[in-house]
Amino acid sequence: MAEITLQDIIQPENLVYEKSKLLTEKPFHYCPGCGHGTVHRIIAEVLEELGVDDRTIGVSPVGCAVMAYDYFDVDFVEAAHGRAPACATGIKRVWPDKVVFSYQGDGDLAAIGTCETIHTCNRGENITMIFVNNGIYGMTGGQMAPTTLVGMKTATTPYGRMPQWPDGTPNNGFPLQITQLLAQLPGTRYVTRQAVFSAAAVRNCKKAIKKAFQNQIENKNGVNFVEIVSNCNSNWKMSAVDANKWLQDNMLPVYPLGDLKDNFELIKK
């Protein structure tokens, strides 16, 4: 029997998976195992499948994903720290037929940009908001984020996040469940929390992101909001594998996965 060579295997009929055409050739600068890369890939696949690459405008944040514009082969504007929702509002209002999405981390969306986040959601802008929650400030070297878990060690909570001192005096405050808060606002159409730590999670996340874009394309109003609970293995100081395990054991109890709101209706749990 003739030996099977690599060339025999690399054939179009054997192709089961390839890089989305909407990702550029630029190598990701993300740490290996970081969720940002996976989320980028999902967004690119969805935009490609929906065939809207020629009318999509993305808004990148300040955070590890600041240069997201280098990786997506669609038009992009880079926002100031926290202002991506305002930028997305500005674009969508003047170009209502374009597909507009913002991409933000937890510091960007839920600390410095909380005001823009809440009001954009409350106005019911017809946009898609992607929120990557890794519980930490990745880009600046691992300081506390509003979403940092109680007890979690960061560069600015070296002894663990402590909401209050033992005598009750306020200290670091509590993990901010911004997604629950946004689900309460009448302007949000679809609010969901997803993850990308496993193949199954990635599949669910892709469905959610696709829906968040489809909703925008089919409707005139209502924010479509997708939180992705993700890891920052570098600043959590863990291997990527350990980080994904830690995420499931510690992040998900505080940030449980699933839809919070669909078609403007809160989902009763």
Next chain:
Amino acid sequence: MGELKLMKGNEALAEAAIRCGADAYFGYPITPQSEVIEYLSEQNPYERTGMVVLQAESELAAINMVYAAGAAGKRVMTSSSSPGVCLKQEGLAYIAGAEVPCVFADVVRGGPGLGTIQPSQADYFQNTKGGGNGDYRNIVLAPASVQEMADFVPLGFELAFKYRMAVCILSDGAIGQMMEKVVLPEQKARLTEEEIKAKYPWALTGRKRGTQHRVITSLDLDSARMEEHNRHLQRKYDEVTKNEVRYEMIDCDDAEYVFVAYGSSARIAQKSVQLGRAEGLKVGLLRPITLWPYPTQAIRNLIDKGVKGFLSVELSCGQMIEDVLLACNGRAKAEHFGRVGGIIHTPEEVLEAMKKQIIGE
């Protein structure tokens, strides 16, 4: 010939925005310029021309809406007053770095801080020297009448798109609130998507298949490229300085002493010139219309022609005087005079200051 109307400065600015085919206004209320957004809302421009008017949650949000909508090739503007303009500095720095065209009006009130709602010209530094971070400039137009409040909106958009930068209409509470006759231009159509794509290939309109995607950003971590970007910005600013200086001279032909004043102070100083001339004093007025780029050469030419001294008249403790002094470079005397806190100087006290501080005995 346009339409003659009696209007407030703020209303004229708003009406001019609709008529020149602006695509959007994003703003946040603050005295003494809330009439801008109130007038726009009342006029329902969404139905008149399709122009978007949005009351944002803050000046910070408003300027970032302007930044991105401008990056998307649209003619967008905002307006505010001093404390609000502080909040806009973040966006203005991004707008400068990313080279986004836009127009913003600052109807200045007294400061620092919450200050007063009365007219002031104490934000000259903030608007002409920057206020956000980095080596950048904004073109600054200083209207001295309700007519100019209207005229500078289309002019502002023209310059903003010509140079891809922010244009500030630096007004004050007096010009914003006063009513005067104004001739309004004919309604112009807003640009279509095809026109925007043809005129502004850099604009984010969704990348055409088979072409390079566009990115509007102020970030570049490569030092060599970032240095070149900064040099490019400076070359652009040099070009603006060469082409766009605007000013007006009144009674300067034979003048020995010249008031330098812009906006509402220029209106007052103009009267001081009349009073001085009636007394036989050879006084004139130089009114900068662009505060950046500054009419430095105009001042130098006056010195060459024999002007011995300048009085910079501003509703501030002395800001524009620094540019007058730079222009004089020691070759002529220059001093500041101005009332603050919401008090507006009278033509008589301005003339008196000229006599005491500049002309001498």
